[in-house]
Amino acid sequence: MSAQYTSVPATSAAQPDGAGAAAILAAGIGALALAVFAILGDQSTAFKNLMIFSKPTGPLSGVTTCAMVLWLAAWGVLHARWRSRSVDLARVNAIAFALLILGFLLTFPPIADLF
Template sequence: MTGNEEPGTDERTADKPEGAISAAILAAGVGATALGIVTVLAAASTSAAGWLQWSAAVGPLSGKTTVAVLCWLVSWALLHVALRNRPTETRPALTIALILIGLGVLGTFPSFFELFAVE
């Protein structure tokens, strides 16, 4: 250390961009939110629920989880390409991801998605 670095940093971590880490964190939030959205959508629309039923044994859950995983993977790839070399901080990405995960979890609670259920 030359004495000019911030405390807690050394040569191994001083100049490494954290964009790839932020991309992975944000993608987790996107995937969780996607699951909440398709869960509410399946409750709100019988045609959406029918479209999401990719396996008769599992029901619409098979489509919900597959769509959520695809959203997670696609968003991770796109965010990784966009942020990989950026010196972004992971703290804002974590805050955004926690909000997105909270929204996704909310969408999967029966007392919430049943508010949108078609009769």
């Protein structure tokens, strides 16, 4: 995943933008993961029951915990790979925004219920 982003020259600043790109892309991944887990929890009784990490809170506890773990894991992995490089930031930003907007829209119940 990282190979295609390594050949872009750094910006005017000495500090590479890879660490920032890692944070941005991971946030997009986390947003989409949250929406996907929420939809799965809504559609599948087995998954819903699996997501009950805290009984009083119900499936919301597992859905959000899993999404947060996936987001932080993605951030950690991407940061480790990109922190000392400059990447194709325009492309990373576009992908991250697309994931974020998709995640945002998929949390809206009338859209989530289409699946």
